[in-house]
Amino acid sequence: MNIFLYSDGETLIHRLDPRTKLASLMFLFTLALLFNHPLYSAGVGLLVGLGFSVAKAWIRWWRFRWLLGLLFIFSGIIWPLTLKGFPVWWSAGPFQISREALGYGLAMGIRLVTFVSTGILFLSVTRNEEITQGLIRIKVPYPVAFALSTALRLVPTFVGAGATIIQAQRSRGLDLEKGNIFRRVGQFIPQAVPLLIYALRYTNFLAMALECRGFDPGFPRTWYRELKLGPKDYGVLAGGLFLIGLAVFVRLGLSLGAVIPQRL
Amino acid sequence: MSPAITIEDLSFTYPKQNHPALRNLSGSMDQGQWIVLMGREGAGKSTLCFALNGLIPHFFRGRYQGRVRIGGRDPARTKVSEMARRVGLVFQDFEAQLFSTSVELEMVFGLENIGLPRGEMEARIQNYLKWVGLEKMRQREPAGLSGGEKQRLAIGAVLAMEPDFLVMDEPTTDLDPAGRQAVYEIINHWRNLGKTLILVEQDPDVVLEADRLWVLHEGELKAGGIPETLLREGSFSEQGLQRPALMQLFHLLGRPERPLTVDEAQVLLGRESPLSAEKNNQTLEGQINTGKVLVLADRVEYRYPQGGTKALNQVNLEIREGEFIALLGPNGSGKSTLARLINGLLKPTAGRVLVKGRSTTTFSPPEMAKEVGYVFQNPDHQLFARTVEEEVGFGPRVLGLEAKTIQQRVKESLEAVDLDGFEKREPFALTKGERQRLAVASMLAVRPWLLILDEPTTGLDYGHQRGLLEMLNRLNQQGHTILIVTHHLWVAAEYCRRCVVLKEGRVWLEGATRTVFQQEPLLKEASLVLPPIVQLSNRLDFQGLTATALAREIRS
Numbered sequence: 151m152n153i154f155l156y157s158d159g160e161t162l163i164h165r166l167d168p169r170t171k172l173a174s175l176m177f178l179f180t181l182a183l184l185f186n187h188p189l190y191s192a193g194v195g196l197l198v199g200l201g202f203s204v205a206k207a208w209i210r211w212w213r214f215r216w217l218l219g220l221l222f223i224f225s226g227i228i229w230p231l232t233l234k235g236f237p238v239w240w241s242a243g244p245f246q247i248s249r250e251a252l253g254y255g256l257a258m259g260i261r262l263v264t265f266v267s268t269g270i271l272f273l274s275v276t277r278n279e280e281i282t283q284g285l286i287r288i289k290v291p292y293p294v295a296f297a298l299s300t301a302l303r304l305v306p307t308f309v310g311a312g313a314t315i316i317q318a319q320r321s322r323g324l325d326l327e328k329g330n331i332f333r334r335v336g337q338f339i340p341q342a343v344p345l346l347i348y349a350l351r352y353t354n355f356l357a358m359a360l361e362c363r364g365f366d367p368g369f370p371r372t373w374y375r376e377l378k379l380g381p382k383d384y385g386v387l388a389g390g391l392f393l394i395g396l397a398v399f400v401r402l403g404l405s406l407g408a409v410i411p412q413r414l
Numbered sequence: 415m416s417p418a419i420t421i422e423d424l425s426f427t428y429p430k431q432n433h434p435a436l437r438n439l440s441g442s443m444d445q446g447q448w449i450v451l452m453g454r455e456g457a458g459k460s461t462l463c464f465a466l467n468g469l470i471p472h473f474f475r476g477r478y479q480g481r482v483r484i485g486g487r488d489p490a491r492t493k494v495s496e497m498a499r500r501v502g503l504v505f506q507d508f509e510a511q512l513f514s515t516s517v518e519l520e521m522v523f524g525l526e527n528i529g530l531p532r533g534e535m536e537a538r539i540q541n542y543l544k545w546v547g548l549e550k551m552r553q554r555e556p557a558g559l560s561g562g563e564k565q566r567l568a569i570g571a572v573l574a575m576e577p578d579f580l581v582m583d584e585p586t587t588d589l590d591p592a593g594r595q596a597v598y599e600i601i602n603h604w605r606n607l608g609k610t611l612i613l614v615e616q617d618p619d620v621v622l623e624a625d626r627l628w629v630l631h632e633g634e635l636k637a638g639g640i641p642e643t644l645l646r647e648g649s650f651s652e653q654g655l656q657r658p659a660l661m662q663l664f665h666l667l668g669r670p671e672r673p674l675t676v677d678e679a680q681v682l683l684g685r686e687s688p689l690s691a692e693k694n695n696q697t698l699e700g701q702i703n704t705g706k707v708l709v710l711a712d713r714v715e716y717r718y719p720q721g722g723t724k725a726l727n728q729v730n731l732e733i734r735e736g737e738f739i740a741l742l743g744p745n746g747s748g749k750s751t752l753a754r755l756i757n758g759l760l761k762p763t764a765g766r767v768l769v770k771g772r773s774t775t776t777f778s779p780p781e782m783a784k785e786v787g788y789v790f791q792n793p794d795h796q797l798f799a800r801t802v803e804e805e806v807g808f809g810p811r812v813l814g815l816e817a818k819t820i821q822q823r824v825k826e827s828l829e830a831v832d833l834d835g836f837e838k839r840e841p842f843a844l845t846k847g848e849r850q851r852l853a854v855a856s857m858l859a860v861r862p863w864l865l866i867l868d869e870p871t872t873g874l875d876y877g878h879q880r881g882l883l884e885m886l887n888r889l890n891q892q893g894h895t896i897l898i899v900t901h902h903l904w905v906a907a908e909y910c911r912r913c914v915v916l917k918e919g920r921v922w923l924e925g926a927t928r929t930v931f932q933q934e935p936l937l938k939e940a941s942l943v944l945p946p947i948v949q950l951s952n953r954l955d956f957q958g959l960t961a962t963a964l965a966r967e968i969r970s
Contacts, residue, residue: 154515154555154557156515158516158553158555277515277516277519278514278515279514279515279519300513303513311795314790314792314795315795315796317754317759317790318788318790318795318796319796319798320759320779321757321759321779321782321783321786321787321788321790321857322783322787322796322808322809322812322856322857322860323779323780323782323783323784323809323812323813323860324779324812325778325779325780325812326779343798344794344795344796344797344798347794347842348794348795351794352510355505355507355510355511356510356513357473358469358473359505359510359511359513360513361469361473361494361495361498362467362469362494362498362502362503362572363498363523363524363527363571363572363575364495364496364498364499364524364527364528364575365495365523365527366493366495366496366527369495369527369529370529371526371527371528371529372525372526372529372530372531372532372535373526373532374518374519374522374525374526374532374535374536375519376532
């Protein structure tokens with residue numbers, strides 16, 4: 151089983167320059183932040199969905215369905231109960247549910263799912279090495295860019311190690327699915343110790359392995375794959391900028407796309 | 415000609431350690447030589463490797479004395495990244511040294527670091543991928559390669575930097591015999607270029623090919639010279655090292671010759687009279703256990719989630735009470751998957767696995783732990799407590815046993831693995847061999863009737879491997895059923911009465927160890943190579959699978 155998100159492909163999105171992908175990531179985040187009306191937020195979400203279709207990456211998204219579902223449900227419950235709005239449909243003590251708050255909660259749920267999905271899409275179509283190179287080309291210092299992309303790379307490695315450790319503990323009789331939520335959380339503590347030790351050993355070893363292959367952030371290096379912005383990149387960048395301009399106009403000029411305009 | 419590597423009075427002590435890892439070590443190596451380093455755990459082999467490329471003292475800081483010169487450079491005064499251009503280092507752990515997203519990018523990482531132009535990089539990728547036999551896998555993701563392919567890629571990535579010196583720290587211990595063979599072929603190819611190679615190796619049969627052998631013991635160079643001469647001398651086993659089995663056989667026979675190859679041994683022994691065919695069959699049948707069936711795998715299939723490959727296909731298996739079974743097969747043949755299906759960690763995607771007649775899918779973890787204990791390949795995944803005592807007591811505590819019973823079980827389990835007296839020690843401060851035994855003890859305390867061990871000898875030196883296997887033998891004699899997952903055939907030959915060989919997710923061969931080991935061509939197809947003693951026994955038509963058993967037969 152492949153525990154990493156990236157999957158090689160020849161789609162239009164895969165072939166974009168990493169700088170274009172990084173900029174598109176920022177465009178989509180900005181678009182998601184501009185609106186707090188569920189219909190407009192859903193529009194941004196659909197745009198990300200279109201990206202998944204073009205990149206043929208829905209299978210990657212599907213892995214996170216439970217996490218995304220939880221994010222959506224919690225946001226949909228917590229916001230309507232805690233936010234004051236009009237008209238009030240129901241109230242009990244400090245809690246009330248209003249049309250505005252319900253709409254805002256839905257929009258926030260969609261926004262969270264859109265944020266995470268955009269990240270999944272980016273990591274599904276961008277190699278770790280491209281992230282490093284793209285960041286360097288937009289003037290992020292090499293050690294910072296390398297550390298950032300390596301950290302992203304390590305997440306699935308540690309998730310894989312965590313899964314092995316859970317299996318090892320289960321085979322000693324630890325039942326993680328027994329008891330109430332507090333007991334279950336408590337039962338996860340035995341996993342934390344070996345995982346932490348694994349993480350420390352692994353990162354230490356990785357640092358050693360990198361140096362043994364001549365890694366030196368202070369030494370000028372060359373790149374095997376050269377980055378070059380092509381017509382498709384310029385097209386995507388122009389389209390992204392146009393969409394941002396249009397969204398700002400709709401939100402600020404036409405005062406549309408917000409259930410509660412004074413909130414982000 | 416001056417030596418390519420000189421080591422003068424080198425001593426090194428790791429931080430917070432009282433005993434030096436290297437002690438006044440001196441020696442030299444010539445350009446183009448192949449030197450093998452051997453020694454027990456803690457002998458200083460890895461420390462010496464790290465001192466050659468500068469990881470010591472730059473990465474591992476400690477007390478460093480003496481001097482090393484390698485290719486005219488002093489690693490203690492040169493940055494590791496700079497030394498990497500001259501001294502390539504390959505580690506034992508092939509998983510951890512790969513970090514790129516494709517084979518091609520893994521190969522170029524080092525080349526980019528040393529600032530090679532693109533054209534030169536392309537030429538080197540093409541050349542060295544061919545060397546390591548991965549030219550057709552250029553765009554593949556390293557995580558999806560087999561163990562042998564991963565290690566070859568790690569070696570290729572280092573070779574592409576064209577260092578003058580190649581240092582390999584036990585590069586084959588995690589590999590199946592075919593994977594090891596491929597690595598040795600690369601080594602021979604490298605050697606023909608006239609470059610220097612330093613290899614840490616446990617297998618005495620490999621050493622014979624080398625120009626020089628250095629035997630280290632507790633940080634000191636105990637012996638150094640031509641491998642054949644050193645191996646023929648008796649002092650080898652005094653250092654706790656594995657003596658070539660054929661030499662051991664001749665020693666037991668009281669003969670003065672010390673053969674190094676199966677051919678040589680066969681010629682020396684001539685035509686000894688074999689057992690009659692009738693007696694042969696009796697011996698083979700007599701080894702099969704007829705106890706109660708405890709585990710039954712019935713047409714089991716397993717496919718990894720999210721479109722993964724089919725790891726097991728129509729597997730049938732029975733495990734009977736009191737057996738000591740070896741589950742053999744090349745890397746990626748489905749051994750660990752089958753073992754995890756037996757203790758319910760994985761659920762079959764087709765077919766069924768029954769433990770004492772009950773489907774594994776119906777067991778809760780505590781129920782399963784009482785029936786089947788599973789010791790993972792890496793003991794560090796299983797350990798988490800602050801003390802050894804707490805670690806071993808964890809399983810019985812989870813089962814809700816009384817304090818007195820827990821205490822009793824901890825005591826008995828630690829005694830079984832020779833760790834009594836270690837109760838208050840910290841698990842992660844123990845040596846690898848001790849941690850492995852502690853992982854076994856933590857399983858024993860739950861008292862499972864079947865104990866499964868996944869590659870338990872990996873990363874242990876010969877002395878510790880023997881200690882662990884002898885302990886398992888004792889447990890088996892006390893009534894535990896044992897299943898050991900391994901690709902070391904000598905382990906199966908010496909300890910297991912029955913073998914199951916998997917190949918590409920299917921049962922390839924199965925039966926009494928002797929019967930299975932007679933199928934040499936079929937084993938070879940499964941990338942398994944028989945130990946020299948078994949090869950000799952087969953050629954002479956004898957039954958013995960160990961030097962002792964074969965010597966007894968020959969004498970009788």
